[in-house]
Amino acid sequence: MTLMAEVGQKAFDLGVPLAVHLDITYRCNERCVHCYLDHDDHGEMDTAEVKSVLDQLAEAGVFFLTLSGGEVFLRRDFFEIVEHARRLLFNVKIKTNAVMIGEAEAQRLRALNVDTVQISLYSHRAEVHDAITKLPHSFERTVTAIEFLRDQGLRVTIANVLMTANLADQYGVQKLAAELGVHYTVDPTITPMMDGDMSVLALRIPGEELAEVFRNPALVPNQDEFCAPPPPPSEEDLEGYSCSAGHSFCYISPYGDVFPCVQFPLPTGNIRQQDFLDIWNHSPQMNEVRSIQARDLTTCSSCSHVATCTRCPGLAYMEGNMRGPSTADCEKSFYRTGVPTANMLRQGLARPQTAGTRSTPLIQIQPAAALA
Amino acid sequence: MPEMYIARSSAIAARMLAGEMMVMNSADSTFFTLNEVATAIWKAADGRTPLSQIVRDHICKMFDVEYPQAHADAERFVADLAGHGILLVSDRPFTVEQPQ
Numbered sequence: 001m002t003l004m005a006e007v008g009q010k011a012f013d014l015g016v017p018l019a020v021h022l023d024i025t026y027r028c029n030e031r032c033v034h035c036y037l038d039h040d041d042h043g044e045m046d047t048a049e050v051k052s053v054l055d056q057l058a059e060a061g062v063f064f065l066t067l068s069g070g071e072v073f074l075r076r077d078f079f080e081i082v083e084h085a086r087r088l089l090f091n092v093k094i095k096t097n098a099v100m101i102g103e104a105e106a107q108r109l110r111a112l113n114v115d116t117v118q119i120s121l122y123s124h125r126a127e128v129h130d131a132i133t134k135l136p137h138s139f140e141r142t143v144t145a146i147e148f149l150r151d152q153g154l155r156v157t158i159a160n161v162l163m164t165a166n167l168a169d170q171y172g173v174q175k176l177a178a179e180l181g182v183h184y185t186v187d188p189t190i191t192p193m194m195d196g197d198m199s200v201l202a203l204r205i206p207g208e209e210l211a212e213v214f215r216n217p218a219l220v221p222n223q224d225e226f227c228a229p230p231p232p233p234s235e236e237d238l239e240g241y242s243c244s245a246g247h248s249f250c251y252i253s254p255y256g257d258v259f260p261c262v263q264f265p266l267p268t269g270n271i272r273q274q275d276f277l278d279i280w281n282h283s284p285q286m287n288e289v290r291s292i293q294a295r296d297l298t299t300c301s302s303c304s305h306v307a308t309c310t311r312c313p314g315l316a317y318m319e320g321n322m323r324g325p326s327t328a329d330c331e332k333s334f335y336r337t338g339v340p341t342a343n344m345l346r347q348g349l350a351r352p353q354t355a356g357t358r359s360t361p362l363i364q365i366q367p368a369a370a371l372a
Numbered sequence: 373m374p375e376m377y378i379a380r381s382s383a384i385a386a387r388m389l390a391g392e393m394m395v396m397n398s399a400d401s402t403f404f405t406l407n408e409v410a411t412a413i414w415k416a417a418d419g420r421t422p423l424s425q426i427v428r429d430h431i432c433k434m435f436d437v438e439y440p441q442a443h444a445d446a447e448r449f450v451a452d453l454a455g456h457g458i459l460l461v462s463d464r465p466f467t468v469e470q471p472q
Binding site: 003004007010011014016018058061062063089090091092113114115153155 | 382383384385386387388389390394396398399401403404405
Protein backbone atom coordinates (compact mmCIF):
# COMPACT_ATOMS: atom_id res chain seq x y z
CA MET A 1 0.00 0.00 0.00
CA THR A 2 1.37 3.43 -0.92
CA LEU A 3 1.80 6.12 1.73
CA MET A 4 -1.04 8.07 0.12
CA ALA A 5 -3.32 5.02 0.26
CA GLU A 6 -2.39 4.48 3.93
CA VAL A 7 -3.29 8.07 4.75
CA GLY A 8 -6.55 7.73 2.82
CA GLN A 9 -7.43 4.58 4.75
CA LYS A 10 -6.57 6.25 8.06
CA ALA A 11 -8.84 9.21 7.26
CA PHE A 12 -11.59 6.80 6.19
CA ASP A 13 -11.31 4.79 9.42
CA LEU A 14 -11.25 7.92 11.59
CA GLY A 15 -14.05 9.66 9.68
CA VAL A 16 -11.85 12.63 8.79
CA PRO A 17 -12.97 14.59 5.70
CA LEU A 18 -9.64 14.35 3.92
CA ALA A 19 -10.98 15.68 0.61
CA VAL A 20 -13.75 18.12 -0.26
CA HIS A 21 -15.13 19.22 -3.62
CA LEU A 22 -16.40 22.79 -3.40
CA ASP A 23 -18.36 24.29 -6.28
CA ILE A 24 -18.07 28.04 -5.94
CA THR A 25 -20.55 28.83 -8.73
CA TYR A 26 -22.91 27.07 -11.11
CA ARG A 27 -22.64 29.94 -13.61
CA CYS A 28 -20.82 28.97 -16.78
CA ASN A 29 -19.75 30.47 -20.08
CA GLU A 30 -20.25 27.14 -21.86
CA ARG A 31 -23.48 25.21 -22.31
CA CYS A 32 -22.22 21.66 -22.61
CA VAL A 33 -24.85 19.29 -23.96
CA HIS A 34 -24.24 16.73 -21.20
CA CYS A 35 -23.99 19.11 -18.23
CA TYR A 36 -26.18 18.31 -15.21
CA LEU A 37 -26.19 21.86 -13.84
CA ASP A 38 -28.57 24.77 -14.07
CA HIS A 39 -26.40 27.81 -14.75
CA ASP A 40 -28.41 30.47 -12.95
CA ASP A 41 -27.23 32.05 -9.72
CA HIS A 42 -29.73 31.19 -6.99
CA GLY A 43 -27.78 33.02 -4.30
CA GLU A 44 -24.25 31.65 -4.24
CA MET A 45 -22.03 32.22 -1.21
CA ASP A 46 -20.19 35.55 -1.21
CA THR A 47 -16.45 35.92 -0.67
CA ALA A 48 -16.69 36.11 3.12
CA GLU A 49 -18.91 33.04 3.26
CA VAL A 50 -16.58 31.01 1.04
CA LYS A 51 -13.59 32.05 3.16
CA SER A 52 -15.46 31.02 6.29
CA VAL A 53 -16.18 27.62 4.71
CA LEU A 54 -12.49 27.23 3.91
CA ASP A 55 -11.54 28.13 7.50
CA GLN A 56 -13.95 25.48 8.77
CA LEU A 57 -12.69 22.86 6.33
CA ALA A 58 -9.08 23.46 7.38
CA GLU A 59 -10.13 23.12 11.02
CA ALA A 60 -11.93 19.86 10.18
CA GLY A 61 -8.75 18.36 8.70
CA VAL A 62 -9.47 18.71 4.98
CA PHE A 63 -6.24 18.41 2.99
CA PHE A 64 -7.33 18.00 -0.65
CA LEU A 65 -9.57 20.82 -1.87
CA THR A 66 -11.10 20.80 -5.34
CA LEU A 67 -12.51 24.14 -6.51
CA SER A 68 -14.97 23.68 -9.33
CA GLY A 69 -18.24 24.89 -10.85
CA GLY A 70 -19.78 26.01 -13.22
CA GLU A 71 -16.81 27.95 -14.44
CA VAL A 72 -14.70 29.10 -11.50
CA PHE A 73 -13.16 32.03 -13.38
CA LEU A 74 -16.59 33.66 -13.68
CA ARG A 75 -16.22 34.62 -10.02
CA ARG A 76 -14.43 37.95 -9.78
CA ASP A 77 -13.08 36.87 -6.38
CA PHE A 78 -11.68 33.57 -7.67
CA PHE A 79 -8.03 34.40 -7.03
CA GLU A 80 -8.90 35.82 -3.61
CA ILE A 81 -10.51 32.47 -2.79
CA VAL A 82 -7.50 30.49 -4.07
CA GLU A 83 -5.11 32.76 -2.14
CA HIS A 84 -7.09 32.15 1.04
CA ALA A 85 -7.13 28.41 0.42
CA ARG A 86 -3.38 28.32 -0.13
CA ARG A 87 -2.78 30.45 2.97
CA LEU A 88 -4.63 27.70 4.85
CA LEU A 89 -2.23 25.17 3.25
CA PHE A 90 -4.79 23.17 1.28
CA ASN A 91 -3.63 21.06 -1.63
CA VAL A 92 -5.69 22.85 -4.28
CA LYS A 93 -6.99 21.31 -7.49
CA ILE A 94 -8.98 23.46 -9.93
CA LYS A 95 -11.49 22.21 -12.47
CA THR A 96 -12.15 24.64 -15.31
CA ASN A 97 -12.88 24.89 -19.03
CA ALA A 98 -9.88 27.28 -19.15
CA VAL A 99 -11.32 29.59 -21.78
CA MET A 100 -10.70 32.60 -19.51
CA ILE A 101 -7.11 31.62 -18.68
CA GLY A 102 -4.49 33.78 -20.36
CA GLU A 103 -0.78 33.98 -19.66
CA ALA A 104 -1.29 36.26 -16.64
CA GLU A 105 -3.82 33.90 -15.03
CA ALA A 106 -1.51 30.95 -15.64
CA GLN A 107 1.36 32.81 -13.97
CA ARG A 108 -0.82 33.63 -11.00
CA LEU A 109 -1.91 30.01 -10.56
CA ARG A 110 1.74 28.98 -10.65
CA ALA A 111 2.64 31.62 -8.07
CA LEU A 112 -0.11 30.28 -5.80
CA ASN A 113 1.32 26.75 -6.09
CA VAL A 114 -1.92 25.17 -7.21
CA ASP A 115 -1.39 21.41 -7.39
CA THR A 116 -3.37 20.50 -10.51
CA VAL A 117 -5.57 22.17 -13.11
CA GLN A 118 -8.10 19.79 -14.66
CA ILE A 119 -9.51 21.01 -17.95
CA SER A 120 -12.49 19.70 -19.88
CA LEU A 121 -11.71 18.90 -23.50
CA TYR A 122 -14.06 16.71 -25.50
CA SER A 123 -12.36 16.30 -28.86
CA HIS A 124 -9.18 16.98 -30.78
CA ARG A 125 -11.41 18.49 -33.48
CA ALA A 126 -12.57 22.07 -32.88
CA GLU A 127 -15.93 21.52 -34.55
CA VAL A 128 -16.79 18.56 -32.30
CA HIS A 129 -15.59 20.23 -29.07
CA ASP A 130 -17.37 23.51 -29.87
CA ALA A 131 -20.58 21.65 -30.76
CA ILE A 132 -20.54 20.02 -27.31
CA THR A 133 -19.72 23.23 -25.38
CA LYS A 134 -21.93 25.39 -27.62
CA LEU A 135 -19.30 28.14 -27.28
CA PRO A 136 -17.69 29.12 -30.59
CA HIS A 137 -13.87 29.03 -30.57
CA SER A 138 -13.85 27.34 -27.15
CA PHE A 139 -11.53 24.60 -28.46
CA GLU A 140 -8.93 27.12 -29.59
CA ARG A 141 -9.13 29.10 -26.34
CA THR A 142 -8.95 25.99 -24.16
CA VAL A 143 -5.95 24.52 -25.98
CA THR A 144 -4.13 27.86 -25.86
CA ALA A 145 -4.76 28.04 -22.10
CA ILE A 146 -3.43 24.50 -21.66
CA GLU A 147 -0.20 25.64 -23.32
CA PHE A 148 0.06 28.67 -21.03
CA LEU A 149 -0.45 26.50 -17.95
CA ARG A 150 1.98 23.83 -19.14
CA ASP A 151 4.61 26.46 -19.90
CA GLN A 152 4.32 27.67 -16.31
CA GLY A 153 5.18 24.17 -15.13
CA LEU A 154 1.71 23.52 -13.75
CA ARG A 155 0.36 19.98 -13.66
CA VAL A 156 -2.47 19.89 -16.20
CA THR A 157 -4.94 17.07 -16.80
CA ILE A 158 -7.29 16.96 -19.77
CA ALA A 159 -10.58 15.42 -18.67
CA ASN A 160 -12.66 13.94 -21.45
CA VAL A 161 -16.25 12.98 -20.75
CA LEU A 162 -17.13 10.28 -23.23
CA MET A 163 -20.59 10.42 -24.78
CA THR A 164 -22.21 9.50 -28.05
CA ALA A 165 -21.13 12.81 -29.62
CA ASN A 166 -17.40 12.29 -29.11
CA LEU A 167 -16.86 8.55 -28.63
CA ALA A 168 -14.94 8.27 -31.88
CA ASP A 169 -12.52 10.98 -30.76
CA GLN A 170 -11.18 9.42 -27.57
CA TYR A 171 -7.89 8.36 -29.15
CA GLY A 172 -7.54 11.75 -30.82
CA VAL A 173 -7.86 13.59 -27.50
CA GLN A 174 -5.41 11.19 -25.91
CA LYS A 175 -2.91 11.88 -28.71
CA LEU A 176 -3.44 15.64 -28.37
CA ALA A 177 -2.79 15.41 -24.61
CA ALA A 178 0.47 13.58 -25.31
CA GLU A 179 1.48 16.20 -27.88
CA LEU A 180 0.71 18.97 -25.39
CA GLY A 181 2.68 17.13 -22.70
CA VAL A 182 -0.21 16.94 -20.22
CA HIS A 183 -2.07 14.15 -18.46
CA TYR A 184 -5.29 12.63 -19.76
CA THR A 185 -8.28 11.13 -18.04
CA VAL A 186 -11.55 9.83 -19.40
CA ASP A 187 -14.94 9.33 -17.78
CA PRO A 188 -17.90 7.64 -19.48
CA THR A 189 -20.34 8.72 -16.74
CA ILE A 190 -23.24 10.97 -17.72
CA THR A 191 -25.42 11.95 -14.75
CA PRO A 192 -29.04 13.15 -14.71
CA MET A 193 -29.57 16.89 -14.66
CA MET A 194 -29.92 18.69 -11.34
CA ASP A 195 -33.64 19.28 -11.90
CA GLY A 196 -34.17 15.53 -12.25
CA ASP A 197 -34.38 15.61 -16.05
CA MET A 198 -33.12 12.24 -17.30
CA SER A 199 -33.11 13.13 -21.01
CA VAL A 200 -29.38 13.85 -20.88
CA LEU A 201 -28.82 10.13 -20.24
CA ALA A 202 -29.53 9.55 -23.94
CA LEU A 203 -25.98 10.83 -24.46
CA ARG A 204 -24.50 7.89 -22.55
CA ILE A 205 -22.39 5.71 -24.78
CA PRO A 206 -23.99 2.33 -25.49
CA GLY A 207 -22.81 -0.46 -23.22
CA GLU A 208 -21.28 -2.43 -26.08
CA GLU A 209 -18.97 0.51 -26.73
CA LEU A 210 -17.88 0.50 -23.06
CA ALA A 211 -16.10 -2.78 -23.67
CA GLU A 212 -13.86 -1.03 -26.19
CA VAL A 213 -13.05 1.74 -23.71
CA PHE A 214 -12.09 -0.85 -21.09
CA ARG A 215 -9.80 -2.54 -23.59
CA ASN A 216 -7.88 0.61 -24.48
CA PRO A 217 -4.35 -0.27 -23.28
CA ALA A 218 -3.47 3.41 -22.87
CA LEU A 219 -6.29 3.82 -20.35
CA VAL A 220 -6.18 0.38 -18.73
CA PRO A 221 -2.64 -1.02 -18.69
CA ASN A 222 -3.48 -4.13 -16.62
CA GLN A 223 -6.33 -5.38 -18.80
CA ASP A 224 -6.09 -9.06 -17.89
CA GLU A 225 -6.60 -8.23 -14.24
CA PHE A 226 -9.09 -5.39 -14.87
CA CYS A 227 -11.32 -7.43 -17.17
CA ALA A 228 -11.03 -10.75 -15.32
CA PRO A 229 -14.20 -12.41 -13.97
CA PRO A 230 -14.73 -11.34 -10.34
CA PRO A 231 -13.36 -13.66 -7.64
CA PRO A 232 -15.91 -14.98 -5.13
CA PRO A 233 -16.53 -12.27 -2.50
CA SER A 234 -15.11 -12.87 0.96
CA GLU A 235 -16.58 -12.04 4.38
CA GLU A 236 -14.19 -9.09 4.47
CA ASP A 237 -15.57 -7.86 1.13
CA LEU A 238 -19.09 -7.91 2.56
CA GLU A 239 -17.96 -5.74 5.45
CA GLY A 240 -16.58 -3.16 3.00
CA TYR A 241 -18.06 0.14 1.85
CA SER A 242 -18.86 1.43 -1.63
CA CYS A 243 -16.62 4.49 -1.69
CA SER A 244 -15.33 7.42 0.34
CA ALA A 245 -18.56 9.48 0.04
CA GLY A 246 -19.50 10.58 3.55
CA HIS A 247 -16.51 8.74 5.04
CA SER A 248 -13.55 10.91 4.03
CA PHE A 249 -15.07 12.97 1.22
CA CYS A 250 -17.99 15.29 0.67
CA TYR A 251 -19.35 17.94 -1.67
CA ILE A 252 -20.43 21.51 -0.96
CA SER A 253 -22.58 23.47 -3.42
CA PRO A 254 -22.27 27.22 -4.16
CA TYR A 255 -25.28 27.71 -1.86
CA GLY A 256 -23.65 26.00 1.11
CA ASP A 257 -25.52 22.72 0.86
CA VAL A 258 -23.44 19.74 1.99
CA PHE A 259 -23.82 16.39 0.24
CA PRO A 260 -21.95 13.07 0.58
CA CYS A 261 -20.64 13.49 -2.99
CA VAL A 262 -20.98 15.54 -6.17
CA GLN A 263 -23.33 12.94 -7.63
CA PHE A 264 -25.13 11.98 -4.43
CA PRO A 265 -27.99 14.50 -4.05
CA LEU A 266 -28.92 13.59 -0.49
CA PRO A 267 -29.11 16.87 1.47
CA THR A 268 -27.30 16.56 4.81
CA GLY A 269 -27.28 20.20 5.97
CA ASN A 270 -26.45 23.75 4.96
CA ILE A 271 -23.29 25.50 6.03
CA ARG A 272 -25.12 28.83 6.21
CA GLN A 273 -27.19 27.40 9.05
CA GLN A 274 -24.79 24.99 10.76
CA ASP A 275 -21.07 24.59 11.23
CA PHE A 276 -19.46 22.19 8.76
CA LEU A 277 -18.28 19.83 11.49
CA ASP A 278 -21.74 19.75 13.01
CA ILE A 279 -23.12 18.54 9.67
CA TRP A 280 -20.21 16.17 9.05
CA ASN A 281 -20.33 14.56 12.49
CA HIS A 282 -24.01 14.65 13.36
CA SER A 283 -26.15 14.74 10.22
CA PRO A 284 -28.46 11.68 10.33
CA GLN A 285 -28.26 11.44 6.55
CA MET A 286 -24.46 11.50 6.54
CA ASN A 287 -24.40 8.88 9.29
CA GLU A 288 -26.83 6.70 7.35
CA VAL A 289 -24.64 6.85 4.23
CA ARG A 290 -21.54 5.88 6.17
CA SER A 291 -23.30 3.00 7.91
CA ILE A 292 -23.99 1.03 4.72
CA GLN A 293 -21.76 -1.99 4.22
CA ALA A 294 -21.74 -4.27 1.19
CA ARG A 295 -23.72 -6.88 3.14
CA ASP A 296 -26.57 -4.34 3.56
CA LEU A 297 -27.05 -3.82 -0.17
CA THR A 298 -30.25 -5.09 -1.72
CA THR A 299 -29.42 -7.25 -4.76
CA CYS A 300 -25.73 -6.23 -4.87
CA SER A 301 -24.83 -8.13 -1.67
CA SER A 302 -25.53 -11.37 -3.57
CA CYS A 303 -23.80 -10.21 -6.77
CA SER A 304 -20.55 -11.84 -7.83
CA HIS A 305 -19.24 -8.35 -8.66
CA VAL A 306 -19.81 -6.96 -5.16
CA ALA A 307 -16.10 -6.76 -4.29
CA THR A 308 -14.92 -5.25 -7.57
CA CYS A 309 -17.86 -3.19 -8.87
CA THR A 310 -17.55 0.59 -8.98
CA ARG A 311 -21.15 0.84 -7.69
CA CYS A 312 -21.93 4.49 -7.03
CA PRO A 313 -24.34 4.90 -4.08
CA GLY A 314 -25.24 8.36 -5.38
CA LEU A 315 -26.33 7.06 -8.77
CA ALA A 316 -28.19 4.26 -6.96
CA TYR A 317 -29.90 6.90 -4.82
CA MET A 318 -30.95 8.72 -7.98
CA GLU A 319 -32.46 5.46 -9.21
CA GLY A 320 -34.51 5.30 -6.02
CA ASN A 321 -32.49 3.44 -3.37
CA MET A 322 -29.03 4.25 -2.03
CA ARG A 323 -28.71 0.57 -1.00
CA GLY A 324 -29.76 -0.63 -4.44
CA PRO A 325 -27.86 -1.19 -7.67
CA SER A 326 -26.58 1.61 -9.87
CA THR A 327 -27.54 0.52 -13.37
CA ALA A 328 -24.68 2.44 -14.98
CA ASP A 329 -22.21 0.53 -12.82
CA CYS A 330 -23.96 -2.79 -13.50
CA GLU A 331 -23.33 -2.02 -17.17
CA LYS A 332 -19.68 -1.27 -16.53
CA SER A 333 -19.18 -4.48 -14.53
CA PHE A 334 -20.87 -6.56 -17.23
CA TYR A 335 -19.06 -5.02 -20.19
CA ARG A 336 -15.75 -5.06 -18.30
CA THR A 337 -15.89 -8.78 -17.49
CA GLY A 338 -18.68 -10.35 -19.56
CA VAL A 339 -20.20 -11.74 -16.35
CA PRO A 340 -23.88 -10.81 -15.75
CA THR A 341 -24.67 -8.91 -12.55
CA ALA A 342 -27.21 -10.04 -9.93
CA ASN A 343 -29.34 -7.05 -10.93
CA MET A 344 -29.47 -8.30 -14.52
CA LEU A 345 -30.15 -11.90 -13.47
CA ARG A 346 -32.93 -10.72 -11.14
CA GLN A 347 -34.57 -8.99 -14.07
CA GLY A 348 -33.93 -11.90 -16.42
CA LEU A 349 -31.81 -9.74 -18.70
CA ALA A 350 -29.10 -10.96 -21.03
CA ARG A 351 -27.91 -7.37 -21.40
CA PRO A 352 -28.07 -4.51 -18.86
CA GLN A 353 -31.13 -2.30 -18.92
CA THR A 354 -30.54 1.42 -19.23
CA ALA A 355 -30.85 3.61 -16.13
CA GLY A 356 -34.15 4.06 -14.35
CA THR A 357 -36.42 7.01 -14.85
CA ARG A 358 -37.01 8.21 -11.31
CA SER A 359 -36.42 11.96 -11.14
CA THR A 360 -34.41 12.92 -8.11
CA PRO A 361 -32.80 16.34 -8.46
CA LEU A 362 -29.04 15.99 -8.48
CA ILE A 363 -28.50 19.17 -6.52
CA GLN A 364 -31.30 20.60 -4.44
CA ILE A 365 -31.00 24.36 -4.42
CA GLN A 366 -31.97 26.34 -1.37
CA PRO A 367 -31.97 30.04 -2.31
CA ALA A 368 -30.25 32.21 0.29
CA ALA A 369 -33.48 34.05 1.05
CA ALA A 370 -35.17 30.81 2.12
CA LEU A 371 -32.41 30.14 4.64
CA ALA A 372 -32.67 33.50 6.39
CA MET B 373 29.33 26.66 14.06
CA PRO B 374 27.01 29.07 12.16
CA GLU B 375 23.35 29.18 13.14
CA MET B 376 20.82 27.49 10.87
CA TYR B 377 17.42 29.06 10.18
CA ILE B 378 14.60 27.02 8.66
CA ALA B 379 11.41 28.13 6.94
CA ARG B 380 8.50 26.25 5.44
CA SER B 381 8.34 26.47 1.65
CA SER B 382 5.31 28.32 0.27
CA ALA B 383 4.91 25.57 -2.34
CA ILE B 384 3.66 23.02 0.14
CA ALA B 385 0.29 21.84 1.36
CA ALA B 386 0.06 20.53 4.91
CA ARG B 387 -2.46 19.26 7.43
CA MET B 388 -2.46 17.31 10.68
CA LEU B 389 -4.05 13.84 10.62
CA ALA B 390 -4.17 11.82 13.83
CA GLY B 391 -1.12 13.52 15.33
CA GLU B 392 1.00 13.31 12.18
CA MET B 393 1.62 16.13 9.73
CA MET B 394 0.90 15.37 6.06
CA VAL B 395 3.02 17.47 3.72
CA MET B 396 2.89 17.59 -0.05
CA ASN B 397 5.11 19.59 -2.37
CA SER B 398 3.01 20.88 -5.27
CA ALA B 399 6.09 21.16 -7.49
CA ASP B 400 6.55 17.40 -7.78
CA SER B 401 3.69 15.94 -5.69
CA THR B 402 6.10 14.31 -3.26
CA PHE B 403 4.08 13.35 -0.21
CA PHE B 404 5.35 12.87 3.34
CA THR B 405 3.97 12.19 6.74
CA LEU B 406 6.05 13.54 9.59
CA ASN B 407 6.33 11.83 12.95
CA GLU B 408 5.72 13.72 16.19
CA VAL B 409 9.29 15.05 16.52
CA ALA B 410 9.52 16.06 12.88
CA THR B 411 6.11 17.71 13.13
CA ALA B 412 7.29 19.79 16.10
CA ILE B 413 10.33 20.98 14.13
CA TRP B 414 8.23 21.70 11.04
CA LYS B 415 5.70 23.72 13.05
CA ALA B 416 8.47 25.75 14.68
CA ALA B 417 10.16 26.49 11.33
CA ASP B 418 9.16 30.17 11.29
CA GLY B 419 12.29 31.37 9.51
CA ARG B 420 13.35 33.49 12.48
CA THR B 421 14.11 31.00 15.25
CA PRO B 422 17.52 29.29 14.99
CA LEU B 423 17.39 25.49 14.72
CA SER B 424 19.44 25.21 17.92
CA GLN B 425 16.76 27.11 19.82
CA ILE B 426 13.97 25.04 18.24
CA VAL B 427 15.71 21.89 19.41
CA ARG B 428 16.28 23.24 22.95
CA ASP B 429 12.82 24.81 23.40
CA HIS B 430 10.67 22.22 21.65
CA ILE B 431 12.38 18.90 21.04
CA CYS B 432 14.43 18.45 24.22
CA LYS B 433 11.58 19.63 26.45
CA MET B 434 8.74 17.83 24.71
CA PHE B 435 10.48 14.52 24.11
CA ASP B 436 12.99 14.34 26.98
CA VAL B 437 16.10 13.86 24.81
CA GLU B 438 19.65 15.17 25.22
CA TYR B 439 20.55 18.21 23.14
CA PRO B 440 23.50 16.81 21.13
CA GLN B 441 21.56 13.78 19.90
CA ALA B 442 18.40 15.81 19.26
CA HIS B 443 20.31 18.46 17.30
CA ALA B 444 22.06 15.87 15.14
CA ASP B 445 18.73 14.18 14.38
CA ALA B 446 17.14 17.55 13.61
CA GLU B 447 19.92 18.47 11.18
CA ARG B 448 19.43 15.19 9.32
CA PHE B 449 15.67 15.75 9.16
CA VAL B 450 16.12 19.34 7.94
CA ALA B 451 18.59 18.26 5.24
CA ASP B 452 16.16 15.57 4.07
CA LEU B 453 13.17 17.91 3.78
CA ALA B 454 15.29 20.70 2.28
CA GLY B 455 16.37 18.21 -0.38
CA HIS B 456 12.71 17.78 -1.30
CA GLY B 457 12.04 21.54 -1.32
CA ILE B 458 9.76 21.37 1.70
CA LEU B 459 11.99 23.35 4.07
CA LEU B 460 14.22 26.28 3.17
CA VAL B 461 17.52 26.64 4.97
CA SER B 462 19.66 29.74 5.52
CA ASP B 463 22.40 30.96 7.81
CA ARG B 464 20.40 34.18 8.27
CA PRO B 465 16.80 34.74 9.40
CA PHE B 466 14.19 34.79 6.62
CA THR B 467 12.22 37.96 6.07
CA VAL B 468 9.15 36.58 4.25
CA GLU B 469 6.04 35.84 6.32
CA GLN B 470 5.46 32.11 6.87
CA PRO B 471 2.32 30.21 5.89
CA GLN B 472 0.11 29.35 8.87
